[in-house]
Amino acid sequence: MHPSMLMTDTDTKLPDAGHAALIRTPCYFGGDSEGDALFGWYHQPTQSPQRRSAVLICPPIGHEYVHSHRSMRHLADHLAMQGFPTLRFDYHGSGDSGGLNQDPDRVAAWLQSVRRAISALRARSGCVDIDLIGLRLGATFAGMIAAEQDIHSLVLWEPCIQGRRFVRELKALHLTATAHTGEQLDEADDIESAGFVITQQTAQDLGKLNLKDIQPRARQILLCQRDDAVDDTSLRNTWVEQGLVVEQIKVAGYLDMMAETHFTIVPTEGIEQIASWLGAHSALDNNPNVSVFENCTEARMHYRDYAPGQNTNTPTVDITEHCLCFGEANSLFGIASQPLDDRWRKHPTIILLNSGSVHHIGPHRLYVFLSRQFAQMGFRVLRMDMAGIGDSVVTDPAAENHPYTKTATHDARAAMTALKQTQADTRFVLMGLCSGAYASFHAGLDIPDEPIVESLLINPLTFYWKEGMSLAIPSEAHYRQWNDYMSSMRKLDKWLKLLKGGVSIKEIIHTVAERVRILISVKLGELKKRLGPKQAAKDGEKDLAGDLYTLAEHVKQITFIFSENDPGYDLLTTNAKGAVNKLTKQHQLSIDFVSNADHTFSKNKARAVVIDKLTRHIAQRYMV
DSSP states (O other): OOGGGOOOTGGGOEEOTTOSSEEEEEEEESOBTTBSOEEEEEEEEOSSOEESEEEEEEOOOHHHHHHHHHHHHHHHHHHHHTTOOEEEEOOTTSTTSSSOTTSSOHHHHHHHHHHHHHHHHHHHHOOSEEEEEEETHHHHHHHHHHTTSOEEEEEEESOOSBHHHHHHHHHHHHHHHTGGGTOOOOTTSOEEETTEEEOHHHHHHHHTOBGGGOOOOEEEEEEEEETTSOOOOHHHHHHHHTTOOEEEEEESOHHHHTSOGGGOOOOHHHHHHHHHHHHHTSOEESSOOOOOOOOOOEEEEEEOOOOTTOOTTSOOEEEEEEEEEESGGGOEEEEEEEESSSGGGGSOEEEEEOOTTOOTTOGGGHHHHHHHHHHHHTOOEEEEEOTTSTTOOOSOGGGTTOSSOTTHHHHHHHHHHHHTTTOTTOOEEEEEETHHHHHHHHHHHHOTTSOEEEEEEESOSOSSOOTTSOSSSOSOHHHHHHHHHHHHTTOHHHHHHHHTTOSOHHHHHHHHHHHHHHHHHHHHHHHHHHHOHHHHHHTTOOOHHHHHHHHHHHSSEEEEEEETTOHHHHHHHHHHHHHHHHHHHTTSEEEEEETTOOTTOOSHHHHHHHHHHHHHHHHHHHOO
16 A cells, blocks of 8 residues: 555545535445455434434446436435435445456345445444335345345335346347347347446346345335336235335436436435435434444455456456545545556556546446556546536535536646645646546646646537537537438438438528538638637637647647547537647647447447557557
8 A cells, every 4th residue: 555545534524515414435345355345435424313223325237326326425415414324335346346247246246245335334333223225226136135134124216126127128228229220139148228238147147036026124114116107016015915014105206316417306305205214213322332443445456457248367457546535625526546556656647527427437437447447557547526526516506417517627626736745746637528528628728837748538529618508419419410411421221211301401401501601600710810819819709729729738639539420520620620630740639539439438349449549549658
């Protein structure tokens, strides 16, 4: 362990924004002899008396885990403010925990993760009684664990009663995403559901789970059903017949909680319902046990090169990861990955900035893979949450969860300031996908006094955010539409569809006219700058070409990586083609493409390609 990596307990405690009733502490647990370390957040009540029972939150898996992450944090906060010591955590192979979701025996590993989390929560809180709350497949796991050990209260929120049915849902998502390709899903194929891989072994093991076949050892059970679904009391009836005490209620807000991350709405009413029910069944404890749990904000991780279908016998390389709280009042959070030795001191530190409103693990866990890949190469990497996203909490609820946060540059500077405390002369590479590319672009522009050596921008959708833009497609929709038309022109079936009247001619004319307008606007802007640059600046006109030149003065390298048909490349070259060509000739700007990839690299093969491209780029640029 490096002395420079050690942090005190105070350094890693985050006081809740706007509440004095709780403190959040990031922690690792259950590593080394038990396997890869697991990551979690302990939400600690600070006002006595606390409850006699502690709460473990079992999240869903895959895209449901990512989408519900914000709501699960709010749930943990609310429970802590009600006096419940609460732990939320990432299963093995998910989130910030060790492992990959392609590893074997996933279901057994996920269930073991719940057991390890219960042990850690008991040690941390001093509570003997444990309440389990599970959402979706997390509810299934909570029920299975409750069938093997005594649980005080069990809350299952929209549980997957039958694993077989859940697997069918995953297959449907897979086929929906590939419908335009005509791809078939064979029994032996892995399932790629919304960016996450479920192997056939995992699918088979999930198919064996059935909550109706078990009898939980819980004093009382609450089943929470979404309020927009048809009543299903079959699980309640089954357990009541077994003599269990079971209540079932309708809970609002499920769909909003599970929306795309930048559109999620926290189901406050449902959270209050659950907390109220738990509070009614858990007594206050005026003399709680004193915890002897030692905070662990650092862990050793065993990591293999990421590749689709990789052999599990691939050698692993150990790295370390540690939690970092920084910025004003330690309100910002990130996780730093680095090698066991001091090689990282010779290289730039890489900072990964949030993609959209996905917390610091990145879309489909991409940032975790990149962090650990770069760390085993010898680099220090910080994957961080900007203010209002993920675990960097803000006091103003209106500023929460916005991907184009106004504080992006300020937050990036705060990260660099914190990282320089362990190495004053470090250099930085700013990297991000989508809105993370936007943040990396502007941080490079706005912080000329920091030693930023590269802005690495992956699939930017806009260079100039303004209120009113679509969060789904913040750049003008025209660029995506134009790309679609350019792609369609190379396909015979699209021409046949046009000739048969299956395409709106009016829409095509509108798109072409908009293209002409944009090109004329760009030319007029260039002319105005030549005739009167001061007036152009006064008018507040955005000058992408000029900003690229300025960015090139501030950093040594500008690198773009685009998915082949992503609109960002067209946006870049339409508005700043001359600057792109000139900076490319001067070897200050480079562009690379990933074929057969969508905007967030949701397919496993495309994800492996972009990781390989980034790995090669970083190695060639900084390890020669």
